[in-house]
Amino acid sequence: MVEAGGDRNLMGVLAAGAGAALTGAGLTWVLIRVLHHFGVVDAPVARSLHHQPVARGGGLAVLVALAIGVLVGATLGSDYHAMGASWLLASTVLYGALGFNDDLTSLSARFRFAIQVVLGFLVALVGTILTGWSPVWALFAAGALLVAVNVTNFMDGANGLVSTHTVVSGLWLAVLALTADSPTTALFSASLAGAALGFLPFNAVAPKIFLGDVGSYSIGAALTAAALVLAGNGVPIAALLAPFLVYLLDTAYTLQLRIRAGERWYEPHKLHIYQRLITAGWSHLRVAGTVSFVAASMCLLTLPMLLDAPVPLQVVTAVLILAVAAAYLRLPVWASAPVPWRKAAT
Structure with a gap:
C-alpha cells in the first residue's frame, strides 16, 4: 500500500474531505427523520448524559459520506491503490455493520465481543495477504482493532466528543499519509475527517442524532486501519x-x-x-x-x-x-x- 505522491494528490485529498463533509451533513439531516420514523432512538437511562430520546445510528451517514469522499478524491485524479482503498473501506463497513446490528437488536456482550475478535482476525488476515505483514504484526493488528473499537465506543458518551476527535485524528493521519507517500490512506483519512465534520453540527449542540455503535465501531476501525497501513509505511x-x-x-x-x-x-x-x-x-x-x-x-x-x-x-x-x-x-x-x-x- 505504498504509493507515489504529487500535487494532484493534495488536491484530491482536499476535495475528498470537502465532498465527504457536504455529503455527511446532507445525509445526516435526512437520516434523523428516517431513524425517528422507524423508532431507532436512544432513550435516556441512568448512565446517560442526555434527557430526551435522540435518534441513534448517525454513523450510517458518516460511513456513506466516507465512501463518497474517497470516490470523489479518486475521480479527481488522486493516486490510489484500489485494493488498499477497498481493504480500508471494507474493514470500516464490517465493524459498522456489527455496530448497527447492535443498535437495532442490543446484542449480548459476549456475542458482540466474539464477533469483534473474529472480525479483527479476518481484517488482519486480508491485510497480511495484501501487504505481507508478519504473523506477529497481524496479531498486533487484530488486537489493536479490538481495543480501538471498544475504547471509541466507551468514549462516545458526550455530544460531539467522538466526532470532534475524529476530525482531529483524521486530519492528522491524512497529513502523515501525505508525507509518507501514501495517497490512498490520505484520501481515506481526509474523507473520514470530512464525514465526521459534516455530522458534527447535528450532534454537538442540542443533539438531534447520536453516532450509535455503528458510528463508534466504524470510526474506531477506520482510524486504526489507516494507522496500521502508515505503520507499515514506516511512520513512527x-x-x-x-x-x-x-x-x-x-x-x-x-x-x-x-x-x-x-x-x-x-x-x-x-x-x-x-x-x-x-x-x-x-x-x-x-x-x-x-x-x-x-x-x-x-x-x-x-x-x-x-x-x-x-x-x-x-x-x-x-x-x-x-x-x-x-x-x-x-x-x-x-x-x-x-x-x-x-x-x-x-
Whole structure:
C-alpha cells in the first residue's frame, strides 16, 4: 500500500474531505427523520448524559459520506491503490455493520465481543495477504482493532466528543499519509475527517442524532486501519498513537480506579473522566473541545520525533506529552467533580 505522491494528490485529498463533509451533513439531516420514523432512538437511562430520546445510528451517514469522499478524491485524479482503498473501506463497513446490528437488536456482550475478535482476525488476515505483514504484526493488528473499537465506543458518551476527535485524528493521519507517500490512506483519512465534520453540527449542540455503535465501531476501525497501513509505511508509532492516547488514558485510568474501588468494571457506568467533568458542570461542547485539544497537542508534540530533531528536544517533548496526560487525568479534581468510588482512589 505504498504509493507515489504529487500535487494532484493534495488536491484530491482536499476535495475528498470537502465532498465527504457536504455529503455527511446532507445525509445526516435526512437520516434523523428516517431513524425517528422507524423508532431507532436512544432513550435516556441512568448512565446517560442526555434527557430526551435522540435518534441513534448517525454513523450510517458518516460511513456513506466516507465512501463518497474517497470516490470523489479518486475521480479527481488522486493516486490510489484500489485494493488498499477497498481493504480500508471494507474493514470500516464490517465493524459498522456489527455496530448497527447492535443498535437495532442490543446484542449480548459476549456475542458482540466474539464477533469483534473474529472480525479483527479476518481484517488482519486480508491485510497480511495484501501487504505481507508478519504473523506477529497481524496479531498486533487484530488486537489493536479490538481495543480501538471498544475504547471509541466507551468514549462516545458526550455530544460531539467522538466526532470532534475524529476530525482531529483524521486530519492528522491524512497529513502523515501525505508525507509518507501514501495517497490512498490520505484520501481515506481526509474523507473520514470530512464525514465526521459534516455530522458534527447535528450532534454537538442540542443533539438531534447520536453516532450509535455503528458510528463508534466504524470510526474506531477506520482510524486504526489507516494507522496500521502508515505503520507499515514506516511512520513512527509514537506519531500514530498520539491521537489515540487521550482515549486510552481515559479508559485505562477509569478501569483501574473502578477495579481498585471494588466496582464491577464490566458494567455500564458514567465514570469516565469526560463524564465526570460533565457531572461537575462542564458543557458537553467544552468537554469535547478539551478531549480534542489534548489529542491535537499530543499529535503536535510528536513532530520532533517525526522530523528527527536532536535527542534533547525529543526528550523534552516526551516529557511534555506526559505532562499533558497527567493534566488530563487530574481534570476531575480541578473541576471539583464528586468522587464516586466506594473506596478513596483519587
